[in-house]
Amino acid sequence: MILFENVTKTYPRTTRPALDDVSLEIPRGEFAFVVGTSGSGKSTMMQLVMKEQDVTRGRVLVAGRDLDRLPERKVPALRREIGCVFQDFRLLPNKTVFQNVAYALQVLGSSRARIRQTVPETLELVGLAGMEKRLPHQLSGGEQQRVAIARAFVNRPPILLADEPTGNLDPDTSLGIVQLLDRINRTGTTVVMATHDTVTVDAMRKRVIRLDRGVLVSDMEAGDYTTGSIPRIRLEEEAEAPRRADEPEASDGYDDGDPTAYDEPDGLPPIGRDADEPRSRGGIFRRHKAVQTSDR
Amino acid sequence: MRFQFLLGEIGNGLRRNLSMAVSVVIVTMISMYLLGLGLMGQRQVDTMKDYWYDRVQVTVMLCAEKTRFTNCAGEATTDAQRTAIKAELEALKPTVKEVYYESRDEAYDRFKQTYKNSPLARAGESYFADSYRVNLNDAGKFDVVASSIKGMPGVADVQDQKKLLEKFFTFMNTVSWAAIALSSLMVLAAVMLISTTIRQTAFSRRRETGIMRLVGASNFTIRFPFVMETVLSSVLGAVLAMGMLWATVRYGVVGFLSQTLTDTAFIGVADVYYVAPFVIVGVIVLSSLTSWVTLRRYLRV
Known part of the structure; x- marks a missing residue:
């Protein structure tokens, strides 16, 4: 799904590369953390995937596209396959929760019927049912981030990038957000989350890619990673559960593990078939169209 | 949508x-x-x-007694000269569209009519002369007419209204x-x-x-x-x-x-x-x- 081949990125007028010869692969359906201190190249990595930046050397492949050879006019089609969440939420302050999420569909030309159907579904999925008419400033930070996640996910993109999504949130709220991303991941969406929040990383037991000043220093399989610190928050079931062997192949979008193992900790309805497979008629059409244009 | x-x-x-x-x-x-x-x-x-340009005319002024034009040498245009000039102008067709003759008296009357409320109307008859008024098919062809008529005996001057316009x-x-x-x-x-x-x-x-x-x-x-x-x-x-x-x-x-x-x-x-x-x-x-x-x-x- 995402492939970095000896990627080096040097910003103009700087000597030290922001990313230095990084090679890694994130398969479809995986949940990966990218950790490292500020300036270690996490955000650069995200921006390369989005093609907000171009590589200096090397190759980035995302969803079957070689980004270096992707012409400018096909970048929007790439971004339609990637949902994006940021530390600062980036909500439109004068639009309600519903309008903020609907905006992502509107600019892509979705029908009104589809918006009326998909937006409440997605809001329910992120745990904001009933808050449609609120304005962003009437929400807590965690709720605002959930709106941002809903907006990123409302098109059901196969990839979700989260750049420090918990950077502005307290530990409890952060955990809720990460669990939400985990739930989205279990629908088959590839999730990449950049963070320096070691507590959450430890608690989640997922793949961890560690960057230090642009160099890939370690890449650990799900569960192997620990920062060495004692997590202040521990999820009993999660922490004691054995390492999930089926993690990276959840690409079919179905949870083939024991459903009881995923008893939702946040008490939200499990993501059903609908959310799993955003295959309402419009959805299929759009997705196919996007693929076709990129093949030409 | x-x-x-x-x-x-x-x-x-x-x-x-x-x-x-x-x-x-x-x-x-x-x-x-x-x-x-x-x-x-x-x-x-x-x-x-x-x-x-449809209306501008070339004026071929003829000589009167005591005019200052050197071509006239102080003599009035004779009838023979008049005929020669007229023939020359007619020969210039189709560059020349029409030729009218305007006598000194007619010119003076027309002038008085046009400027009757103006102090210019007091100008004497001696300022006027007989002339041929020539309409051209192409207002730009003044030079053709001027070059063949200007030196002829009895012609005081050839004037182009187009220049003024x-x-x-x-x-x-x-x-x-x-x-x-x-x-x-x-x-x-x-x-x-x-x-x-x-x-x-x-x-x-x-x-x-x-x-x-x-x-x-x-x-x-x-x-x-x-x-x-x-x-x-x-x-x-x-x-x-x-x-x-x-x-x-x-x-x-x-x-x-x-x-x-x-x-x-x-x-x-x-x-x-x-x-x-x-x-x-x-x-x-x-x-x-x-x-x-x-x-x-x-x-x-």
Whole structure:
């Protein structure tokens, strides 16, 4: 799904590369953390995937596209396959929760019927049912981030990038957000989350890619990673559960593990078939169209 | 849905940036009005040329006693000379269209008739002479006539009315070009204003455009509202300018000037209808080009 081949990125007028010869692969359906201190190249990595930046050397492949050879006019089609969440939420302050999420569909030309159907579904999925008419400033930070996640996910993109999504949130709220991303991941969406929040990383037991000043220093399989610190928050079931062997192949979008193992900790309805497979008629059409244009 | 959404975005943008939109309207209106006036001036010159060049005459003045023209040597033109001149002029057809003879008395009467309320009317008969009035098929062929007639015995002088008119036309032409030059300065101002407006609106809406970019909206979806906002306001300006121009021609030229000065031709509202589509299309092209170029620079995708 995402492939970095000896990627080096040097910003103009700087000597030290922001990313230095990084090679890694994130398969479809995986949940990966990218950790490292500020300036270690996490955000650069995200921006390369989005093609907000171009590589200096090397190759980035995302969803079957070689980004270096992707012409400018096909970048929007790439971004339609990637949902994006940021530390600062980036909500439109004068639009309600519903309008903020609907905006992502509107600019892509979705029908009104589809918006009326998909937006409440997605809001329910992120745990904001009933808050449609609120304005962003009437929400807590965690709720605002959930709106941002809903907006990123409302098109059901196969990839979700989260750049420090918990950077502005307290530990409890952060955990809720990460669990939400985990739930989205279990629908088959590839999730990449950049963070320096070691507590959450430890608690989640997922793949961890560690960057230090642009160099890939370690890449650990799900569960192997620990920062060495004692997590202040521990999820009993999660922490004691054995390492999930089926993690990276959840690409079919179905949870083939024991459903009881995923008893939702946040008490939200499990993501059903609908959310799993955003295959309402419009959805299929759009997705196919996007693929076709990129093949030409 | 998308169309409706884009319309909504355009409406929102215009409402939020109303003062900017109004300034674009006004600047376009004034620049296009000036341009229109310049173009109307050009067309007025053309109309008058068409009118007058059909009517201008070459005057072949004949000698009278004691005229100062050296060719005459103080002698009046004899009948034989007259016949020779007339024959020569007739031979110049088809360059020459018609030849009239005007005697000294007729010329004097006509002069007194024309300037009866003017102090010039007191000029004596001795200022006048017999002449042939020659209409040309092509007003530009004066030199052909002049070269073959001028040296003939009995010819005092050959005068071209076109020369007099040309001075007047040059003056009018200069004025209308000045209006066009001024309007091009205004157009430059309009272009820069549009560019500034777009930068301003792109900045004030960077949050929205940022999200559009993130979710993968096409360049067209992101830029179209900006372009349409400027195109709409500048077209409104151009339409208003053409309205003003129409009013100027309808009430200023057709309604007033041509009533007052009856012995020449003036432009009509048809000339405004002829010019207006070009001006409006020009404004559309100019404003969409300007906004597109500005957006390329200030709205990275």
